[in-house]
Amino acid sequence: MRDVARLAQVSVATVSAVVNSKQGVRPVLVNRVQDAMKALDYHPDQVARSLKVRRTTTIGVVIPEFASGFFMEVARGIEDTARPAGYSVLLCNSNDDLAQEERHLSVLFSRRVDGILLASTDPYSMGRRPFRPNVPIVLFDRVPPGYTGPAVVVDNRGAAYHAAKYLISLGHTRIALIAGRVDLSTGIERSDGFREAMEEAGLPVRAEFVKQGSFKAEGGYQAGLELLQMRDRPTAIFSVNSKMTLGLFKAIQELNVCCPDDVSLLGFDDLVLTEGFSFGELLKPELTVIAQPAYRIGCQATEMLLGILVRPRDGDPTGEASIARLKTELYIRHSVAPPASARN
Amino acid sequence: MRDVARLAQVSVATVSAVVNSKQGVRPVLVNRVQDAMKALDYHPDQVARSLKVRRTTTIGVVIPEFASGFFMEVARGIEDTARPAGYSVLLCNSNDDLAQEERHLSVLFSRRVDGILLASTDPYSMGRRPFRPNVPIVLFDRVPPGYTGPAVVVDNRGAAYHAAKYLISLGHTRIALIAGRVDLSTGIERSDGFREAMEEAGLPVRAEFVKQGSFKAEGGYQAGLELLQMRDRPTAIFSVNSKMTLGLFKAIQELNVCCPDDVSLLGFDDLVLTEGFSFGELLKPELTVIAQPAYRIGCQATEMLLGILVRPRDGDPTGEASIARLKTELYIRHSVAPPASARN
DNA sequence: CTGAAAGCGCTTACAG
DNA sequence: CTGAAAGCGCTTACAG
Numbered sequence: 159m160r161d162v163a164r165l166a167q168v169s170v171a172t173v174s175a176v177v178n179s180k181q182g183v184r185p186v187l188v189n190r191v192q193d194a195m196k197a198l199d200y201h202p203d204q205v206a207r208s209l210k211v212r213r214t215t216t217i218g219v220v221i222p223e224f225a226s227g228f229f230m231e232v233a234r235g236i237e238d239t240a241r242p243a244g245y246s247v248l249l250c251n252s253n254d255d256l257a258q259e260e261r262h263l264s265v266l267f268s269r270r271v272d273g274i275l276l277a278s279t280d281p282y283s284m285g286r287r288p289f290r291p292n293v294p295i296v297l298f299d300r301v302p303p304g305y306t307g308p309a310v311v312v313d314n315r316g317a318a319y320h321a322a323k324y325l326i327s328l329g330h331t332r333i334a335l336i337a338g339r340v341d342l343s344t345g346i347e348r349s350d351g352f353r354e355a356m357e358e359a360g361l362p363v364r365a366e367f368v369k370q371g372s373f374k375a376e377g378g379y380q381a382g383l384e385l386l387q388m389r390d391r392p393t394a395i396f397s398v399n400s401k402m403t404l405g406l407f408k409a410i411q412e413l414n415v416c417c418p419d420d421v422s423l424l425g426f427d428d429l430v431l432t433e434g435f436s437f438g439e440l441l442k443p444e445l446t447v448i449a450q451p452a453y454r455i456g457c458q459a460t461e462m463l464l465g466i467l468v469r470p471r472d473g474d475p476t477g478e479a480s481i482a483r484l485k486t487e488l489y490i491r492h493s494v495a496p497p498a499s500a501r502n
Numbered sequence: 503m504r505d506v507a508r509l510a511q512v513s514v515a516t517v518s519a520v521v522n523s524k525q526g527v528r529p530v531l532v533n534r535v536q537d538a539m540k541a542l543d544y545h546p547d548q549v550a551r552s553l554k555v556r557r558t559t560t561i562g563v564v565i566p567e568f569a570s571g572f573f574m575e576v577a578r579g580i581e582d583t584a585r586p587a588g589y590s591v592l593l594c595n596s597n598d599d600l601a602q603e604e605r606h607l608s609v610l611f612s613r614r615v616d617g618i619l620l621a622s623t624d625p626y627s628m629g630r631r632p633f634r635p636n637v638p639i640v641l642f643d644r645v646p647p648g649y650t651g652p653a654v655v656v657d658n659r660g661a662a663y664h665a666a667k668y669l670i671s672l673g674h675t676r677i678a679l680i681a682g683r684v685d686l687s688t689g690i691e692r693s694d695g696f697r698e699a700m701e702e703a704g705l706p707v708r709a710e711f712v713k714q715g716s717f718k719a720e721g722g723y724q725a726g727l728e729l730l731q732m733r734d735r736p737t738a739i740f741s742v743n744s745k746m747t748l749g750l751f752k753a754i755q756e757l758n759v760c761c762p763d764d765v766s767l768l769g770f771d772d773l774v775l776t777e778g779f780s781f782g783e784l785l786k787p788e789l790t791v792i793a794q795p796a797y798r799i800g801c802q803a804t805e806m807l808l809g810i811l812v813r814p815r816d817g818d819p820t821g822e823a824s825i826a827r828l829k830t831e832l833y834i835r836h837s838v839a840p841p842a843s844a845r846n
Numbered sequence: 847c848t849g850a851a852a853g854c855g856c857t858t859a860c861a862g
Numbered sequence: 863c864t865g866a867a868a869g870c871g872c873t874t875a876c877a878g
Contacts (some may be wrong), residue, residue, distance in 0.1 A: 159871060169849045174873060182847065201634075201862050204612045205552050206871035216550060216613075224578045225776065227569065234568045246609060249593045251581055265590060267550045269560075290545075348510055375779045401776060407784055432569065432745060435719045440751055442786045503855060513865045518857060526863065550855035553870050849878085858876105862865085 159200065177202050180484055204261035208270065218266030219260055219272050219275040220250040220312040227437075228400065228452050229277070232298065235456020236275060245272070254279045257314060260287070267293065273463045281305070281343065294466040295465075298459040300342050301481065306468065308480040310459045314344055317448045317486040318351030318372025318398070320426050324488065325394045326359045330422065334367040334392035336381045336402050345373065348426060361485035371402040378402025386421065394422035400429050400447075406474055407441065417443055418495035424448075428489060435465030444491035451484050458482055503544070504720050509808055512536035552614065554773065561807060562610030563619040564594040571773050571781075573621070574794050576642065579800020580619060587808055598623045600806070604631070611637065617807045625649070625687065638810040642803040644686050645825065652824040654803045659690055661792045661830040662695030668832065669738045670703045673844030674766065678711040678736035680725045680746050689717065692742045692770060694841065701812050711736055715746040722746025726753025730765065737841035738766035744773050744791075751785065761787055764837035768792075772833060780833075788835035795828050802826055823838070 162172045168187055175183050176191045183191075194200070219236055221229040228232040233249060240247050248266060252259035256279050267290050274295040278284065281302040289295060297309040313422050338345030349368075354364050369384060371377030378397055383390060386409060397403040403425030410417050411484060417423050428449040429437035437447035456465050462482065495501075507514045512531055518529050520535045527535075532778030540543070552558040562581055567571040577593060584591050598604035600623050610618060611634050618639040627645040633639060641653040655710060659738035669677055672746065679696050682689030693712075700707050713728060715721030722741055729736060730753060741747040754761050761767050772793040773781035806826065839845075 170871090171849060171873080172847090175848090178873085184847065187848085203553075203614060203871050204855090205549055205558060205608075205614050206620055207873075208549050209547075209553050209856085209871080210853070210873045224574045224581070225571070225774070229576060230568045237568070246592055246594075246613060248590055250590075251578065265548075267543055269548060269590060270549050375776045401779075404775060404779060404781075405785060408779070411784070411786075430569070431748060432719045435745075435748060435752070437748075437781060438754070440748060441784060443756075463537065515857080515865060516863090519864090522857085528863065531864085547855050550858075550870090553855080554857045554871085556870070830853090847878105848877090849876105851876090854872085857870090858868090860865105860867090862863105 159202075161198055162191065162194045162200050163289065165198060166434045176350060206227050212270075213272055215244050215272050216246045216248060216269070216271045217273045217275060217460070218248045218250065218263075218269070218271040220252050220262045220266070221277050222254040222279050224254050224403075226253045227431075227465060228427055228450065229299075230453030231430065232277075232437065232459075234451040234459075236460045237456075238453075239400065239457045239460040242462075244462070246339055246428060252279055256280045256283070261288075263287075273289075273467055275459050280341070283343065294347045296411070298455055298457050300344055302343060303346075305481070308462050310455055310462060310475040310482040310484065311343070312450050312455065312486055313483050314347035315354070316353035317426070318348040318396070319355045320351075320488060321396055321426070321448055322352045322355035323359075325396065325424060325494065326361065328394075328422070328494065328496040329392040331362070331498050332364075332367070332390075332392045332497075334369070334385050334395045335363070335404060336369050336371040336385075336395060336397040337379055338371060338373040338398045338402070342373075345398065352396055352398075371399075371405070373399045373401060375401040375405040375408075378405025378407075379409050380405070382406035383413070386413050386415050392421065393499075394424065394494070396424045396426075398426045400427040403427075403445065403447070404429075407445075418493050419498070422446075422494040422497070423473070424494050426450075432458060436491070437479035438491060441494070442491075445492045446494040449487045449489050451486070454484060458484070503546075505533065505542055506544050508831075509542060510534040535660075539737045554676065556614075557616055558614050559588050559618060560590045560592055560615045561612070561617045561804070562592045562594065562607075562613070562615040564596050564606045564610070565621050566596050566598040566623050566638070568595045570745075571775075572771055572794065573643075573797040573798030575774065576621075576800035576803075579797040579802075580804045581800075582797075583801045584589075584808075589808070596623055599753075600624045600627070607631075607633075617811055618682075619803050619807060621763075624685070626685065638807060640803050640807045640810070642799055643705050644688055646687060649825070652806050653800055654806060654826040654828065655687070656794050656799065657827050658691035658831055659695035659698070661770070661832075663691040663699045663738070664832060665740055665770070665792055666696045666699035667703075667777075669740065669766065669768060669838065670699060670705065672766075672838065672840040673704055674738040674841050676711070676841075677705070678713070678717040678737060678739045679707070680713050680722055680741040680750060682715060682717040682746070683743045686715070686717075689742065691835040696740055696742075715741065715743075715749070717743045717745060719745040719749040719752075722749025722751075723753050724749070724803045726750035727757070730754065730757050730759050737843070738768065738838070740768045740770075742770045744769060747771075747789065748773075749792070751789075760826075762837050765840065766838040766841070768838050782833070782835060787837045790835045790838040791833050793831045793833050795830070798828060802828070809822075 250262040369381035594606040713725035
């Protein structure tokens with residue numbers, strides 16, 4: 159920069175001004191500076207700038223896994239909205255491990271990210287975590303009950319409620335649930351919504367019909383095996399995330415159970431591949447699922463964070479209103495049908 | 503930091519020394535400093551450090567897409583090897599758009615990343631790109647022919663060669679190819695390997711049996727539709743990436759063609775979901791594919807880059823030897839069978 | 847409109 | 863073993 163200033167015969171302050179396209183610099187000088195920059199192949203140093211302005215225009219995001227269609231869509235949404243705003247994103251994978259998550263967070267803080275987007279593997283501990291008071295953080299996907307900070311999630315309870323309702327409306331009464339992690343809002347709310355619909359319909363939620371799948375493919379697979387081998391098995395199964403659904407699907411295949419004739423399958427979260435291609439549509443039968451607006455979640459969480467970053471910080475007390483709850487959609491395909499009893 | 507120094511009654515140099523756990527500081531002072539850090543909730547500022555040491559311990563990686571099982575596995579590999587080495591990764595999505603890629607690269611440079619990992623959407627232009635002379639870059643997945651810089655790729659040609667060979671060994675003679683982008687090494691080499699095997703077997707590669715799928719699901723779908731509706735259709739189809747394979751699969755389903763009885767399908771790249779769960783195994787029939795060591799590609803590319811970063815830079819002239827070519831593996835499942843003619 | 851100077855928070859020779 | 867000082871490459875009041 160000094161070299162540029164010297165070559166252009168101006169002060170570094172002037173160079174700085176043209177680099178940041180501040181107005182009020184004489185055109186002649188602007189040109190001289192630009193020529194000098196070109197001649198010297200000068201590229202401004204963001205890190206020096208960051209040090210001075212105390213802002214890195216970087217946001218840190220930590221998600222529980224990379225190999226997830228859902229979180230990758232969210233990540234796309236984040237990047238697509240952060241980039242145009244001039245922000246870079248440091249994407250970290252906690253691998254659903256709290257220690258890893260904290261380690262990531264701490265390097266993000268030391269790298270002075272301006273804000274953080276987090277899908278915590280343990281949102282309940284948020285309160286007692288050592289966050290930095292002046293770097294805003296917005297949660298997404300998972301949020302502890304009663305959390306009042308900024309967050310964007312999906313209406314899990316409502317979605318599960320409607321899913322169960324749908325199965326019930328078809329005549330199912332023996333409906334099983336493959337539940338997710340009970341320590342995550344997503345898992346809890348989805349189970350709750352399911353239970354609510356069942357209760358409302360006066361249907362029992364049999365203990366042996368609810369299996370813990372922990373959001374893992376293997377869990378869904380095991381649960382499926384157990385459920386389908388019961389003498390008095392369910393006529394429909396609601397699986398509360400996509401990995402478990404796939405595990406369940408595998409169990410169905412292995413056991414040669416016919417879906418949807420023998421058992422209906424309703425999953426949470428669609429498996430999109432590319433625009434217009436969902437894995438759910440490639441399977442036999444095509445999967446009926448509740449689809450989450452993953453990309454939008456990413457966009458909105460980022461917008462929320464960016465909003466906080468520009469606002470005077472002491473403006474709003476990040477009230478109750480700051481948690482956005484997006485709608486899901488039920489994609490009716492072919493894995494759900496009325497139970498055999500209702501078909502005769 | 504000054505505050506810490508003052509509270510601990512030492513100089514900032516000493517604080518710096520304990521922060522970086524340099525040895526040779528009197529234990530008493532170490533303790534005093536650590537206590538002071540705790541008391542003041544002091545956290546070292548990486549960006550200031552970076553400015554001084556002229557190193558950010560950050561690597562930039564740009565991949566052509568987020569919503570890709572392959573690239574996400576690579577990303578996992580990258581993160582998993584970069585993190586333990588103390589490096590953060592700035593992950594960018596070029597969306598297979600050259601302009602976007604260059605924009606990302608330029609912000610990565612301005613943020614002073616120490617090195618770059620790139621799966622370029624146009625590796626051929628590498629030579630005339632405005633890279634920074636002193637930030638090393640290692641390519642992966644795609645590499646222009648004749649490229650001599652560091653890179654890690656897969657033995658595409660060999661993999662395709664063996665895949666075709668496998669189909670031929672089963673008795674197939676009318677084998678179609680759904681080719682990928684012809685301007686990418688991956689696309690070219692896979693087609694070449696296929697052709698080589700065919701020639702070697704004295705089999706014609708009929709012009710109407712090779713379709714351009716451009717590595718896209720839609721392309722595979724269209725190609726499939728055309729191929730399968732020929733009066734004299736192929737008995738086997740080799741699809742050169744996973745998206746096209748899925749598109750092709752959809753076409754097969756829609757047309758109600760029986761696979762593998764009527765047509766065999768061999769794909770490139772497996773679709774892993776989670777450890778132990780591949781999408782390819784969930785489809786009917788389960789897909790026979792060439793699997794790439796995606797995670798390993800990420801690890802190795804990162805190791806290579808890290809290696810360059812520690813080495814004296816003027817050490818080796820990044821010779822020919824620096825391009826690593828990993829092996830693939832053929833996963834034989836159920837979408838390939840001998841042609842009907844050979845079965846009778 | 848432009849320049850000289852201070853300073854962002856660190857590290858690193860250099861003395862002592 | 864430790865401290866004082868310079869400097870990394872910028873930006874930003876502050877004069878002029």
